[in-house]
Amino acid sequence: MNENVLTLQGVHTHIGAYHILHGVDLAVPRGKLTMLLGRNGAGKTTTLRTIMGLWRASRGKIEFNGQDVTALPTPQIASMNVAYVPENMGIFADLTVKENMLLAARGARTAQQMDSQRLQWIFKLFPPVEKFWNHPAGKLSGGQKQMLAVSRAIIEPRELLLIDEPSKGLAPAIINNMIDAFAQLKASGVTILLVEQNINFAKRLGDSVAVMDNGIVVHAGSMKQLAEDEELQHSLLGLAL
């Protein structure tokens, strides 16, 4: 079995006339949480979307578990147990929380067919998901929507979670809840690639880190090392962690 679940080699992405990724090289180790950091516009979201096939890589290679997935359509990539939580959370606002979860549970036709043990585990991680089970998802608060988005991603066992800025716009108390939940997720052995701007998130959760700038990865290593090296932080991110 490969040490890395996901590898990107020289990945370029164009969106219309814009050249966004300029040759991204990235390795996501199995069972670890990799933080993808960088300034706004560095190409973090584009990297996640390119991995999911939502935007096509114009050059380079993306391998998942040793298989080339560069040209595969999004549903096929998702079927390989890759879950994606976009920056806008991708909640279906007109559906209830239950219906949102049922959609993500591909093996279930009805709510009763969802894995009840896993559901109970999710309810413990994110109590609002149970509390608002039959409520329209559009009526949830920002934090509750984010919890639903992550719950949806883990309703079935996944090999890789791609999560884009889960703490964006959330209150500090909610962010702490999310950090606890991600720590539990990490302990369950799932591999996570997490785009984040929140420094606490990165410091407390990250095993490894990749820093992007201008569409390329400019630094890759352990999160601990970056957290301890203020000079490196300044040079890569323009701030100290």
Place this chain on the structure above:
Amino acid sequence: MKNLDFDWKPLALAPLLALMVMPFIGSTSSWVTLTVAGLAMGMIIFIIASGLTLVFGLMDVLNFGHGVFIALGAFVAASVLGTMGDYTASGSFWVNLLAVLPAMLVAMLVAGAIGIVFERFIVRPVYGNHLKQILITMGGMIIGEELIKVIWGPLQIPLPLPEGMRGSLLLGDAAIEKYRLFAVLVGLLVFGVLLWILNRTKIGLLIRAGVQDREMVESLGYRIRVLFIGVFVVGSALAGLGGVMWGLYQQSVTPQMGAQVTVLIFIVLIIGGLGSTTGALVGALLVGLMANYTGFLVPKAALFSNIALMMAILLWRPQGVYALSK
């Protein structure tokens, strides 16, 4: 707990319109007759529009060629009913149904099958480009109409109501045509089945989700294109069914009949909110009622009245009565 936040206000619009118009009609019996005629017309328009609203909602496709399936359904039904004279000549409504139901079924099958071809060769190459969609689907409709002329001829074909569906039932002084009641029942049945599929099945859940955010549906592992083809085929089949109902309502069919209804259908979709089935029902009933009331009160303003109605609704709710979260 079920969704308690359902917005009931739009559902009150059709009864409100009917009650507001009542004093102007003068006689209660005329009002009942016009109201039932309006509801029947509305239900037929709903059958036609229901598939189109999902096609737009799911894939953002503006299909101006939907009308060709209406005409196709009507001509197929005319051919099928033409071979079942023994059944249509009977005075029994139930014996008539033995001819009308197979005609509907065959019309839906043919329209659905042609829908597959239409989606593959006309719609699929123009995903994501509204201008091209409008042009090529209108072109598709013109070609479809010409092909209908080749098969059935360019002239109007009579499609008489079966004997048992003619005539009226008396409700007090009001005469209510049997066929109009039948159309209302068929419309309610289609609405019920659609609501059941959309709200009680996983396919329906996928369609509702796809209408809101198709990219996220794909990210969850579902092939939205396959779903769209299915919806397009069902939408075409429903247009075929609507064509049968409309043809029997008018008692004649012409190759241009689909194009003639297209304007009304788009008014319905805009009033209802693109992608909303319940919105399409509300819009269709309003359009059907308005067309009949103004046809009686101010015949020259019949088409304008529906455009005015659409404008009034859009001033109230600019995205239609049941705007979906996108």
